[in-house]
Amino acid sequence: MDYSGLSDEMLLRLIAHSDESALSELYDRYSRLVYSVALNTLSDPAQAEEVTQDVFERVWEKAQTFSAEEGRVVTWLSSIARHRSIDMFRRSRTHHEDLQVAWQDIELADLRDGHNVEWEADLERRQKRIRWAVSQLPVEQKMAVGMAFFLGLSHPEIAQALGEPLGTVKTRIRLGMQKLRLLLQDEQPE
Protein backbone atom coordinates (compact mmCIF):
# COMPACT_ATOMS: atom_id res chain seq x y z
CA MET A 1 0.00 0.00 0.00
CA ASP A 2 1.29 3.46 -0.94
CA TYR A 3 0.92 5.70 2.09
CA SER A 4 2.43 8.82 0.53
CA GLY A 5 -0.84 9.85 -1.10
CA LEU A 6 -2.89 9.53 2.08
CA SER A 7 -3.99 12.57 4.04
CA ASP A 8 -2.59 13.22 7.51
CA GLU A 9 -5.98 12.45 9.04
CA MET A 10 -6.15 9.10 7.25
CA LEU A 11 -2.68 8.22 8.52
CA LEU A 12 -3.80 8.96 12.06
CA ARG A 13 -6.81 6.71 11.66
CA LEU A 14 -4.51 3.92 10.52
CA ILE A 15 -2.11 4.61 13.40
CA ALA A 16 -5.07 4.33 15.79
CA HIS A 17 -5.43 0.78 14.40
CA SER A 18 -1.76 0.06 15.16
CA ASP A 19 -0.46 0.45 11.59
CA GLU A 20 3.31 0.89 11.91
CA SER A 21 3.73 1.87 8.26
CA ALA A 22 1.35 4.77 8.76
CA LEU A 23 3.41 6.00 11.69
CA SER A 24 6.54 5.67 9.57
CA GLU A 25 4.97 7.84 6.86
CA LEU A 26 3.79 10.46 9.35
CA TYR A 27 7.30 10.54 10.83
CA ASP A 28 8.82 11.09 7.39
CA ARG A 29 6.45 14.01 6.79
CA TYR A 30 6.82 15.84 10.08
CA SER A 31 9.92 14.67 11.97
CA ARG A 32 11.84 17.69 10.62
CA LEU A 33 9.20 20.02 11.98
CA VAL A 34 9.00 18.30 15.38
CA TYR A 35 12.78 18.06 15.72
CA SER A 36 13.21 21.72 14.72
CA VAL A 37 10.66 22.92 17.28
CA ALA A 38 12.49 20.92 19.96
CA LEU A 39 15.93 22.04 18.83
CA ASN A 40 14.90 25.70 18.83
CA THR A 41 13.63 25.45 22.38
CA LEU A 42 16.34 23.25 23.85
CA SER A 43 19.45 24.08 21.76
CA ASP A 44 20.58 20.54 22.51
CA PRO A 45 20.48 17.92 19.72
CA ALA A 46 20.38 14.99 22.15
CA GLN A 47 17.39 16.41 24.03
CA ALA A 48 15.70 17.35 20.75
CA GLU A 49 16.08 13.74 19.57
CA GLU A 50 14.51 12.52 22.81
CA VAL A 51 11.56 14.88 22.39
CA THR A 52 11.11 13.85 18.74
CA GLN A 53 10.88 10.17 19.62
CA ASP A 54 8.63 10.94 22.57
CA VAL A 55 6.22 12.98 20.43
CA PHE A 56 5.74 10.18 17.90
CA GLU A 57 5.39 7.59 20.66
CA ARG A 58 2.59 9.74 22.08
CA VAL A 59 1.02 9.90 18.63
CA TRP A 60 1.08 6.11 18.55
CA GLU A 61 -0.66 5.97 21.93
CA LYS A 62 -3.10 8.84 21.46
CA ALA A 63 -3.97 8.81 17.75
CA GLN A 64 -7.57 7.85 18.52
CA THR A 65 -8.04 11.04 20.58
CA PHE A 66 -7.25 13.35 17.66
CA SER A 67 -10.24 15.22 16.31
CA ALA A 68 -9.94 16.81 12.85
CA GLU A 69 -12.66 19.29 13.81
CA GLU A 70 -10.35 20.83 16.39
CA GLY A 71 -7.38 21.42 14.11
CA ARG A 72 -4.83 20.05 11.70
CA VAL A 73 -2.55 17.14 12.42
CA VAL A 74 0.53 19.29 11.90
CA THR A 75 -0.74 21.78 14.50
CA TRP A 76 -1.38 18.96 16.96
CA LEU A 77 2.11 17.55 16.43
CA SER A 78 3.88 20.88 16.80
CA SER A 79 1.80 21.68 19.89
CA ILE A 80 2.85 18.44 21.59
CA ALA A 81 6.46 19.05 20.57
CA ARG A 82 6.42 22.63 21.84
CA HIS A 83 4.90 21.84 25.23
CA ARG A 84 7.15 18.82 25.77
CA SER A 85 10.21 20.88 24.82
CA ILE A 86 9.27 23.82 27.02
CA ASP A 87 8.76 21.46 29.98
CA MET A 88 12.23 20.03 29.43
CA PHE A 89 13.68 23.51 28.89
CA ARG A 90 12.24 24.78 32.19
CA ARG A 91 13.70 21.84 34.05
CA SER A 92 17.16 22.22 32.58
CA ARG A 93 17.66 26.00 32.34
CA THR A 94 18.01 28.38 35.24
CA HIS A 95 18.79 31.57 33.33
CA HIS A 96 17.65 33.08 30.07
CA GLU A 97 20.67 34.69 28.47
CA ASP A 98 21.75 34.17 24.86
CA LEU A 99 18.43 32.71 23.81
CA GLN A 100 17.44 32.90 20.17
CA VAL A 101 14.93 31.46 17.76
CA ALA A 102 16.12 30.44 14.29
CA TRP A 103 13.40 31.71 11.96
CA GLN A 104 13.81 30.47 8.40
CA ASP A 105 14.48 33.24 5.86
CA ILE A 106 12.05 32.95 3.00
CA GLU A 107 14.86 33.17 0.45
CA LEU A 108 16.64 30.19 1.96
CA ALA A 109 13.59 28.00 2.36
CA ASP A 110 14.56 24.40 1.78
CA LEU A 111 11.37 23.28 0.08
CA ARG A 112 11.10 20.32 -2.18
CA ASP A 113 9.82 20.66 -5.72
CA GLY A 114 7.34 18.59 -7.66
CA HIS A 115 4.56 18.06 -5.16
CA ASN A 116 2.18 15.41 -6.38
CA VAL A 117 0.05 15.12 -3.31
CA GLU A 118 -2.28 17.53 -1.64
CA TRP A 119 -0.75 17.47 1.83
CA GLU A 120 2.70 18.31 0.51
CA ALA A 121 1.54 21.20 -1.63
CA ASP A 122 -0.54 22.58 1.26
CA LEU A 123 2.38 22.36 3.66
CA GLU A 124 4.67 24.19 1.24
CA ARG A 125 2.13 26.93 0.65
CA ARG A 126 1.64 27.48 4.37
CA GLN A 127 5.37 27.45 5.07
CA LYS A 128 5.96 30.10 2.43
CA ARG A 129 3.15 32.31 3.75
CA ILE A 130 4.21 32.28 7.39
CA ARG A 131 7.92 32.60 6.60
CA TRP A 132 7.22 35.58 4.40
CA ALA A 133 5.04 37.19 7.07
CA VAL A 134 7.62 36.64 9.84
CA SER A 135 10.33 38.07 7.58
CA GLN A 136 8.35 41.33 7.42
CA LEU A 137 8.49 41.86 11.20
CA PRO A 138 11.07 44.17 12.77
CA VAL A 139 13.79 42.04 14.35
CA GLU A 140 12.81 43.09 17.89
CA GLN A 141 9.22 41.93 17.43
CA LYS A 142 10.37 38.72 15.76
CA MET A 143 12.63 37.96 18.72
CA ALA A 144 10.00 38.70 21.38
CA VAL A 145 7.34 36.59 19.66
CA GLY A 146 9.78 33.69 19.20
CA MET A 147 11.01 33.77 22.80
CA ALA A 148 7.45 33.68 24.11
CA PHE A 149 6.18 30.95 21.81
CA PHE A 150 9.13 28.59 21.46
CA LEU A 151 10.94 29.13 24.76
CA GLY A 152 7.82 29.45 26.89
CA LEU A 153 9.04 32.66 28.53
CA SER A 154 6.67 35.12 30.17
CA HIS A 155 6.73 38.88 29.56
CA PRO A 156 8.97 39.57 32.60
CA GLU A 157 11.38 36.75 31.67
CA ILE A 158 11.74 38.09 28.13
CA ALA A 159 12.25 41.62 29.45
CA GLN A 160 14.97 40.35 31.75
CA ALA A 161 16.67 38.31 29.04
CA LEU A 162 16.66 41.21 26.57
CA GLY A 163 17.39 43.91 29.14
CA GLU A 164 14.33 45.85 27.99
CA PRO A 165 11.48 47.45 29.96
CA LEU A 166 8.48 45.18 30.56
CA GLY A 167 6.12 47.53 28.74
CA THR A 168 8.34 47.51 25.67
CA VAL A 169 8.28 43.72 25.51
CA LYS A 170 4.50 43.63 25.89
CA THR A 171 4.11 46.15 23.08
CA ARG A 172 6.48 44.23 20.78
CA ILE A 173 4.57 40.99 21.25
CA ARG A 174 1.21 42.65 20.74
CA LEU A 175 2.29 44.58 17.65
CA GLY A 176 4.16 41.57 16.24
CA MET A 177 1.17 39.25 16.42
CA GLN A 178 -1.21 41.89 15.11
CA LYS A 179 1.09 42.60 12.18
CA LEU A 180 1.40 38.89 11.36
CA ARG A 181 -2.36 38.61 11.27
CA LEU A 182 -2.66 41.66 9.07
CA LEU A 183 -0.02 40.36 6.67
CA LEU A 184 -1.62 36.93 6.44
CA GLN A 185 -5.04 38.41 5.79
CA ASP A 186 -3.69 40.39 2.84
CA GLU A 187 -2.13 39.09 -0.34
CA GLN A 188 0.41 36.33 0.11
CA PRO A 189 3.37 35.36 -2.04
CA GLU A 190 2.86 32.24 -4.10
Next chain:
Amino acid sequence: MVAENDLHVLDLLPAYVLDALNIGEFNRVVEHLAGCAACQAEYLSLQKIADELPLALRQSAPPGRVKASLMQAIHERKAGTRHPTGLTFWQKLGRIFSRPLITAGAALILILAVSNVWLLNQNRRLSELSNQPWQVVTLVNPETSSSASGILIIDSMGQKGTLLVDNLAALGSAQQYQVWLIRSSERVSAGVFSVNQQGHASLIIQASDPLTNYEAIGISVEPFGGSINPTGARVLDGTIGH
Protein backbone atom coordinates in the same frame (compact mmCIF):
# COMPACT_ATOMS: atom_id res chain seq x y z
CA MET B 1 -14.08 56.96 31.85
CA VAL B 2 -13.02 53.42 31.06
CA ALA B 3 -11.54 52.69 27.63
CA GLU B 4 -13.12 49.94 25.52
CA ASN B 5 -9.99 47.77 25.63
CA ASP B 6 -9.90 47.96 29.42
CA LEU B 7 -13.32 46.34 29.53
CA HIS B 8 -12.19 43.57 27.19
CA VAL B 9 -8.92 41.62 27.07
CA LEU B 10 -7.97 42.45 23.48
CA ASP B 11 -4.51 43.74 24.41
CA LEU B 12 -3.72 40.55 26.33
CA LEU B 13 -4.82 38.11 23.63
CA PRO B 14 -1.64 38.19 21.49
CA ALA B 15 0.42 37.17 24.53
CA TYR B 16 -2.31 34.72 25.61
CA VAL B 17 -2.01 32.66 22.42
CA LEU B 18 1.78 32.64 22.88
CA ASP B 19 1.50 31.53 26.55
CA ALA B 20 3.41 34.62 27.71
CA LEU B 21 0.96 35.88 30.36
CA ASN B 22 1.46 35.60 34.09
CA ILE B 23 -1.08 33.54 36.01
CA GLY B 24 -3.18 36.54 37.03
CA GLU B 25 -3.46 37.85 33.48
CA PHE B 26 -4.09 34.32 32.21
CA ASN B 27 -7.00 33.78 34.60
CA ARG B 28 -8.47 37.17 33.69
CA VAL B 29 -8.41 36.25 29.98
CA VAL B 30 -9.92 32.80 30.56
CA GLU B 31 -12.76 34.22 32.65
CA HIS B 32 -13.45 37.00 30.15
CA LEU B 33 -13.37 34.73 27.10
CA ALA B 34 -16.02 32.50 28.62
CA GLY B 35 -18.59 35.27 28.22
CA CYS B 36 -17.41 37.58 25.43
CA ALA B 37 -18.07 36.65 21.81
CA ALA B 38 -16.07 39.60 20.46
CA CYS B 39 -12.91 38.58 22.31
CA GLN B 40 -13.46 34.92 21.39
CA ALA B 41 -13.42 35.88 17.71
CA GLU B 42 -10.24 37.90 18.21
CA TYR B 43 -8.68 35.01 20.12
CA LEU B 44 -9.48 32.49 17.37
CA SER B 45 -7.96 34.65 14.66
CA LEU B 46 -4.75 35.12 16.67
CA GLN B 47 -4.60 31.44 17.61
CA LYS B 48 -4.59 30.55 13.91
CA ILE B 49 -1.48 32.70 13.48
CA ALA B 50 0.21 31.09 16.49
CA ASP B 51 -0.59 27.62 15.10
CA GLU B 52 1.36 28.46 11.95
CA LEU B 53 4.50 29.78 13.71
CA PRO B 54 6.31 26.40 13.91
CA LEU B 55 6.25 26.27 10.11
CA ALA B 56 8.37 29.43 10.02
CA LEU B 57 11.32 27.84 11.81
CA ARG B 58 14.52 26.88 10.08
CA GLN B 59 14.19 23.12 9.77
CA SER B 60 16.73 20.39 10.35
CA ALA B 61 16.30 16.67 10.00
CA PRO B 62 16.82 14.45 13.05
CA PRO B 63 19.49 11.74 12.73
CA GLY B 64 18.31 8.47 11.21
CA ARG B 65 18.80 6.65 14.50
CA VAL B 66 15.77 8.47 15.98
CA LYS B 67 13.38 6.84 13.55
CA ALA B 68 15.07 3.46 13.97
CA SER B 69 14.73 3.71 17.74
CA LEU B 70 11.12 4.90 17.48
CA MET B 71 10.04 2.10 15.17
CA GLN B 72 11.78 -0.50 17.31
CA ALA B 73 10.03 0.80 20.43
CA ILE B 74 6.66 0.82 18.67
CA HIS B 75 7.18 -2.63 17.24
CA GLU B 76 8.07 -4.04 20.65
CA ARG B 77 5.15 -2.27 22.28
CA LYS B 78 2.80 -3.69 19.66
CA ALA B 79 4.19 -7.16 20.14
CA GLY B 80 3.94 -6.74 23.90
CA THR B 81 7.62 -7.45 24.38
CA ARG B 82 10.69 -5.45 25.21
CA HIS B 83 14.16 -6.55 24.19
CA PRO B 84 16.67 -4.36 25.97
CA THR B 85 20.06 -4.24 24.36
CA GLY B 86 22.07 -4.79 27.58
CA LEU B 87 21.68 -7.38 30.31
CA THR B 88 18.90 -6.61 32.75
CA PHE B 89 19.30 -6.68 36.51
CA TRP B 90 17.54 -10.06 36.60
CA GLN B 91 19.73 -11.49 33.84
CA LYS B 92 22.85 -10.42 35.73
CA LEU B 93 21.43 -11.93 38.90
CA GLY B 94 20.74 -15.14 37.00
CA ARG B 95 24.37 -15.42 35.96
CA ILE B 96 25.62 -14.93 39.53
CA PHE B 97 23.33 -17.67 40.85
CA SER B 98 24.00 -20.13 38.05
CA ARG B 99 26.08 -22.36 40.35
CA PRO B 100 23.95 -24.93 42.34
CA LEU B 101 25.50 -24.54 45.83
CA ILE B 102 25.32 -20.77 45.79
CA THR B 103 21.77 -20.95 44.53
CA ALA B 104 20.59 -23.37 47.24
CA GLY B 105 22.16 -21.38 50.08
CA ALA B 106 20.91 -18.08 48.79
CA ALA B 107 17.43 -19.47 48.29
CA LEU B 108 17.22 -20.67 51.91
CA ILE B 109 18.36 -17.30 53.25
CA LEU B 110 15.96 -15.53 50.95
CA ILE B 111 12.97 -17.66 51.98
CA LEU B 112 13.65 -17.07 55.68
CA ALA B 113 14.15 -13.33 55.19
CA VAL B 114 11.07 -12.88 53.04
CA SER B 115 8.83 -14.87 55.37
CA ASN B 116 9.97 -12.83 58.40
CA VAL B 117 9.43 -9.54 56.61
CA TRP B 118 6.02 -10.71 55.36
CA LEU B 119 4.89 -11.72 58.86
CA LEU B 120 6.05 -8.40 60.32
CA ASN B 121 4.26 -6.47 57.59
CA GLN B 122 1.04 -8.43 58.06
CA ASN B 123 1.06 -7.68 61.78
CA ARG B 124 1.70 -3.99 61.17
CA ARG B 125 -0.96 -3.75 58.45
CA LEU B 126 -3.58 -5.52 60.56
CA SER B 127 -3.04 -3.20 63.49
CA GLU B 128 -3.14 -0.12 61.26
CA LEU B 129 -6.19 -1.25 59.30
CA SER B 130 -8.11 -1.73 62.52
CA ASN B 131 -7.40 1.87 63.52
CA GLN B 132 -7.65 3.83 60.23
CA PRO B 133 -10.65 3.75 57.88
CA TRP B 134 -10.44 4.56 54.19
CA GLN B 135 -10.80 8.25 53.48
CA VAL B 136 -13.19 9.59 50.86
CA VAL B 137 -12.58 13.06 49.40
CA THR B 138 -15.31 14.70 47.35
CA LEU B 139 -14.22 16.96 44.47
CA VAL B 140 -16.46 19.75 43.20
CA ASN B 141 -16.11 23.11 41.48
CA PRO B 142 -17.51 25.58 44.02
CA GLU B 143 -17.28 28.55 41.66
CA THR B 144 -19.55 27.28 38.89
CA SER B 145 -22.77 25.37 38.54
CA SER B 146 -20.95 22.65 36.60
CA SER B 147 -22.27 19.14 37.09
CA ALA B 148 -18.72 17.78 37.04
CA SER B 149 -17.71 15.97 40.19
CA GLY B 150 -15.11 13.57 41.45
CA ILE B 151 -14.27 11.29 44.30
CA LEU B 152 -10.86 10.28 45.67
CA ILE B 153 -10.72 7.13 47.78
CA ILE B 154 -7.52 6.95 49.82
CA ASP B 155 -6.50 3.58 51.21
CA SER B 156 -6.25 3.01 54.93
CA MET B 157 -2.47 3.43 54.81
CA GLY B 158 -2.80 6.81 53.10
CA GLN B 159 -0.32 5.71 50.46
CA LYS B 160 -2.49 5.32 47.40
CA GLY B 161 -5.82 6.58 46.12
CA THR B 162 -8.29 5.91 43.36
CA LEU B 163 -9.70 8.99 41.63
CA LEU B 164 -13.01 8.79 39.76
CA VAL B 165 -14.37 11.79 37.86
CA ASP B 166 -17.72 12.27 36.21
CA ASN B 167 -19.27 14.80 33.79
CA LEU B 168 -16.02 16.57 32.95
CA ALA B 169 -16.05 18.14 29.48
CA ALA B 170 -14.09 16.25 26.81
CA LEU B 171 -11.03 18.34 25.89
CA GLY B 172 -9.43 18.93 22.53
CA SER B 173 -6.47 16.83 21.49
CA ALA B 174 -4.02 19.52 22.62
CA GLN B 175 -5.20 19.45 26.24
CA GLN B 176 -5.51 17.07 29.15
CA TYR B 177 -6.67 17.23 32.75
CA GLN B 178 -3.89 17.24 35.33
CA VAL B 179 -4.17 16.22 38.98
CA TRP B 180 -2.36 18.29 41.63
CA LEU B 181 -1.67 17.43 45.25
CA ILE B 182 -1.58 20.65 47.24
CA ARG B 183 0.31 21.44 50.43
CA SER B 184 0.82 25.08 51.45
CA SER B 185 2.32 26.74 48.32
CA GLU B 186 3.52 23.39 46.89
CA ARG B 187 1.76 21.83 43.89
CA VAL B 188 2.80 18.26 43.04
CA SER B 189 1.61 16.68 39.81
CA ALA B 190 -0.11 13.35 40.37
CA GLY B 191 -0.80 12.51 36.75
CA VAL B 192 -2.69 13.53 33.64
CA PHE B 193 -5.79 12.00 32.14
CA SER B 194 -8.45 12.40 29.48
CA VAL B 195 -12.12 11.59 29.83
CA ASN B 196 -14.28 9.46 27.58
CA GLN B 197 -17.33 10.68 25.67
CA GLN B 198 -19.41 10.46 28.84
CA GLY B 199 -16.94 12.56 30.83
CA HIS B 200 -15.76 9.61 32.96
CA ALA B 201 -12.21 8.72 33.91
CA SER B 202 -10.42 6.85 36.67
CA LEU B 203 -6.84 7.17 37.82
CA ILE B 204 -4.58 5.69 40.49
CA ILE B 205 -3.06 8.51 42.54
CA GLN B 206 0.32 8.09 44.22
CA ALA B 207 3.05 10.45 45.39
CA SER B 208 6.42 10.27 47.09
CA ASP B 209 4.70 11.29 50.36
CA PRO B 210 1.51 9.70 51.71
CA LEU B 211 -1.57 11.34 50.22
CA THR B 212 -2.80 12.19 53.69
CA ASN B 213 0.24 14.48 54.09
CA TYR B 214 -1.34 16.83 51.54
CA GLU B 215 -4.02 19.40 52.31
CA ALA B 216 -6.05 19.29 49.11
CA ILE B 217 -6.36 17.86 45.62
CA GLY B 218 -7.12 19.90 42.49
CA ILE B 219 -7.67 19.19 38.80
CA SER B 220 -6.81 21.75 36.12
CA VAL B 221 -6.85 21.93 32.33
CA GLU B 222 -3.31 21.80 30.94
CA PRO B 223 -1.53 21.35 27.60
CA PHE B 224 -1.39 17.72 26.45
CA GLY B 225 1.15 15.81 28.53
CA GLY B 226 0.83 18.15 31.51
CA SER B 227 2.66 21.15 32.95
CA ILE B 228 5.28 21.56 35.64
CA ASN B 229 2.99 23.92 37.57
CA PRO B 230 -0.75 24.57 37.17
CA THR B 231 -1.43 27.03 34.36
CA GLY B 232 -5.03 26.37 33.36
CA ALA B 233 -8.39 26.85 35.01
CA ARG B 234 -9.07 24.61 38.01
CA VAL B 235 -12.16 22.51 37.30
CA LEU B 236 -12.42 20.44 40.47
CA ASP B 237 -10.97 20.53 43.96
CA GLY B 238 -11.38 18.81 47.30
CA THR B 239 -9.97 18.96 50.81
CA ILE B 240 -8.00 16.03 52.17
CA GLY B 241 -8.66 15.49 55.86
CA HIS B 242 -6.11 14.20 58.35
